[in-house]
Amino acid sequence: MSxxxxxxxxxxxxxxESETIRALLGQRDTVVxxxxxxTNAAVSETRAAIRRARRERPGAExxxxxxxxxxxxxxxxxxxxxxxxxxxxEKLSSHAWEAFEPVLVxxxxxVRETAPHLASAFAEHARAFVEVQNGCDxxxxxxxxxxxxxxxxxxxxxxVIERIGALAxxxxxxxxxxxxxxxxxxxxxxxxxxxxxxxERILTHTKVERLRLSSLDSVEIDDRLFDLIAGERRxxxxxxxxxxxxxxxxxxxxxxxxxRAQAVAVVARLKTARPDIAVGADLIAGFPTEDDAxxxxxxxxxxxxxVVHAHIFPYSPREGTPAARMPQVRPEVRKARAAExxxxxxxxxxxxxxxxxxxxxEILVERPGDRGHxxxxxxxxxxxxxxxxxxxxxxxxxxxxxSPSTSSxxxxxxxxxxxxxxASDGARLSxxxx
Numbered sequence: 001m002s003x004x005x006x007x008x009x010x011x012x013x014x015x016x017e018s019e020t021i022r023a024l025l026g027q028r029d030t031v032v033x034x035x036x037x038x039t040n041a042a043v044s045e046t047r048a049a050i051r052r053a054r055r056e057r058p059g060a061e062x063x064x065x066x067x068x069x070x071x072x073x074x075x076x077x078x079x080x081x082x083x084x085x086x087x088x089x090e091k092l093s094s095h096a097w098e099a100f101e102p103v104l105v106x107x108x109x110x111v112r113e114t115a116p117h118l119a120s121a122f123a124e125h126a127r128a129f130v131e132v133q134n135g136c137d138x139x140x141x142x143x144x145x146x147x148x149x150x151x152x153x154x155x156x157x158x159x160v161i162e163r164i165g166a167l168a169x170x171x172x173x174x175x176x177x178x179x180x181x182x183x184x185x186x187x188x189x190x191x192x193x194x195x196x197x198x199x200e201r202i203l204t205h206t207k208v209e210r211l212r213l214s215s216l217d218s219v220e221i222d223d224r225l226f227d228l229i230a231g232e233r234r235x236x237x238x239x240x241x242x243x244x245x246x247x248x249x250x251x252x253x254x255x256x257x258x259x260r261a262q263a264v265a266v267v268a269r270l271k272t273a274r275p276d277i278a279v280g281a282d283l284i285a286g287f288p289t290e291d292d293a294x295x296x297x298x299x300x301x302x303x304x305x306x307v308v309h310a311h312i313f314p315y316s317p318r319e320g321t322p323a324a325r326m327p328q329v330r331p332e333v334r335k336a337r338a339a340e341x342x343x344x345x346x347x348x349x350x351x352x353x354x355x356x357x358x359x360x361x362e363i364l365v366e367r368p369g370d371r372g373h374x375x376x377x378x379x380x381x382x383x384x385x386x387x388x389x390x391x392x393x394x395x396x397x398x399x400x401x402x403s404p405s406t407s408s409x410x411x412x413x414x415x416x417x418x419x420x421x422x423a424s425d426g427a428r429l430s431x432x433x434x
Contacts, residue, residue, distance in 0.1 A: 004028055005057070007049050010036025012214045013178040014066060016129035017092060021065070024097045031057055034091075035066035035076075037148050039316035043068045047079070054081035065091040067148030073105040088148060108150035111135070112188075126366040126414045127212070128172040132160050132198060133179030140244075141255045141322040142287065142315065149180045154189050157201050165206045173416050174210035174236075174364050177202075182213065183220035196224030203234055209416065210364065210375065212236045215282065218243070218266045219258040230273035238377045239270065240280035240309060246301030247294040250287050253326065260297065267305040278352070278376035280309030285341050286334025287315045288326035295337050302344045308352040309377060310345035314338040353378060356421050365415050372417075380419070 004025040008018040018034050025032070031053040035046040046068045053062055064076045065086040073085045087105035090096040096104055135150040136143075164175050177199075179185065185195040202211060211234055218241045221229070228235050241263070245251050248260050270277050283298060290298075302310065314334040317324040329337075356378060363372035363380060371381040 005031045005053070005060075007031065007033045007053065009034060009046055009049065009066065010038060010042060011178070011180075012129050012176055013131055013134070013180060016131045016178050019129070020092050021097075024092075024094050028061065028097075029057075029059065030061040030063060032063045032065060035064060035068035037067035037071050037144055037318075039313055040318070041316060043072075046076075050076075050079060050081050067145060070105060070108055070148040071144060073103050077103050089150070108135075108148065111150045112153060126364055126372075127174040127176055127210075128164075128167045129176045129178050130160065130163055130167070131155060131179065132177050132195075133182055133185045136181040137184065138181065138257070139255060141253065141326075142244075142284065142318065144318040144321055145180060147320070152181055152184050152188065154185050154187075156189060157193060157198050160198065161202060161205045164202055164208055168206050168208045171414060172208070173414060174212060175208050176212045176214060178214045181217065182215060183217045183225070194222055194224060195220075196222055196226075196228060199225065199228050199232075199235065203228075203232060209234060210236055212238060212377075213240075215240045215242050217241075217257070218263055221266060226269070226273075229277070230270060236375045236377070237274055237277040238280070238309070238375065239277065240282075240311075241267075241305075243281045243301065243305070244284050245287060245290075245294075246283070246298035246304075247290070248297075250290055250294050250298070253289060254284075254287060254323070260301065263301065264304050271306065276376060278308050278378070279306055280311070280377075281305065281307045282311045282313070283307075283341055285312060285314050285337035286329040288317075288323050288328050290315075290329055290337075299341060299344055302341065302348055306348065306352075307345060308349045310341070310349075312338050312341045312345060358421065360418055360420050362416050363419050365417060380421070 004022060004027070006018040006022055008014050014034050014036065018032070021032055021034065033046060033049050033053060036042040046064070046066075050062060050064060053060070061083045062081055063084045063086060064082050065088065067088060069076050069085050070088040073087070076082055077085045083102070085103045085105060086096050088108055089106055089111045090104050132155045133152065135152045136146045137152040139146060167175055183195050185198060186193040199211065199213075202208065213229075213235070216239055229239060243263050244254055244256055246260050246263070251259065267279055270279070281301075283301070285295070285298070301307070314331075314337070315323075315329065317328065356374070361374040361378070361380070363374060365372045371379065373379055
């Protein structure tokens, strides 16, 4: 019996969409590469995944979809390994998977609606991902994603609540709200609801235990959403903020809508209201025209905003974007600055992880049953599979990969267990200097 394979690259929205694709495929002998186009490196990774899929499954149909395929369908259709290319809107339609056109990619800018996915299970994940928003109406000078995702559009609250309610009933303890520009949720819907209003309704009308938000634009966190992040126990104490830079001139040239002071202020407010909140951020190193002083401001933002979950990207010139036409920073400088940001972020994260030793955390257990994440998204691995009942005194091994030891205990992926975080004798703590 053929088993379809989904290779999901890039964002959490792609993860959510990949599960819908899985439901639509049935038992076809197909490998789907759900691509990313956020950087040139992501596009190269997509091409590598396609070639690897052909080597590993020479008789399978190879289909490419996602943002890279939407932006450059002809380029991917020309690859000898590729059988079909399907666009970002079409990939969620059963018609696309029943059709035979080698290239099925429409004008994403004409798409005006989006809907929750068909997926009722997430094959490789203990948490469920629910799309509530797609597309983006902003035009940051470095970003090609609007051309892969189209303009901003939102899922009506009723459909979101119905989907999350069904997932909670199916046993999912944690749900992640996803979108391309999540905090812009709602202006295209009747009554112009905000993301804060949507979160409030989800908490009121579903029994989901843990609600996590994907990337947020800090300037769009209104008072209602702020209060829910700061004070609602079921909203996880973890925000990932789309900062991109920490220098005002670079932010202006990126066409971002916040200042450095605003970024620092929103984090200070959040940390004051909810001290255990963990902050993540996207940061770009070596944006065009960035000099040493501008870079130093971005480097300092990691400490000023206590960033412990950092996504660092060396600037990647995307064809057709305004930033690609600006004076470029040399590639070796971009690479060196990205490495410096990663080192600074790793040092900050190590200190945060060390501060968790001696605390009791609720862990969502993930596959294969020897790992999980805290509410603030610290990754912890265990020497034995975790059981459904609370356990204590397991060693703290953040980020350490490995198979669980032989045990007669039952592994309950998706359960939430309380764990006392302790240091493990002789074990190297990944992310904490030895």
